[in-house]
Amino acid sequence: MSRMGDTSNALDQGNAGQGGQGGGGGSVKEKVSQVGENIRDMGSQVREAATQKYEQVRDAAGQRYDQLRDQAQDYYQQGRERAVEWEQSLEQYIHEKPLQAVLIAAGVGVVLGLLWKRS
Numbered sequence: 001m002s003r004m005g006d007t008s009n010a011l012d013q014g015n016a017g018q019g020g021q022g023g024g025g026g027s028v029k030e031k032v033s034q035v036g037e038n039i040r041d042m043g044s045q046v047r048e049a050a051t052q053k054y055e056q057v058r059d060a061a062g063q064r065y066d067q068l069r070d071q072a073q074d075y076y077q078q079g080r081e082r083a084v085e086w087e088q089s090l091e092q093y094i095h096e097k098p099l100q101a102v103l104i105a106a107g108v109g110v111v112l113g114l115l116w117k118r119s
Contacts, residue, residue, distance in 0.1 A: 094101040
């Protein structure tokens, strides 16, 4: 009899195993649901990381733009100051030596005229 009892226990355990597999089907659904939830969480984490990286890059680009704009303004101002200085020195030279200035201007005009005529 003990054998039969062992057999019935084995069948009960086999049925429990099948029931467990049926429950495992519910478990698979739970696992799929959990995997989906994990994927959504990972997606939101990736989105947050990408947003932070975008903001960092945008801030760095804004800072670089400001630096370049300031440099360009400085270069423009320096160029303008040099042009004004050159103009003043040219005027001073013309006032000091008007005949030489006229002869130099005529020479430059002749050279430009010859170059233009050849083109």
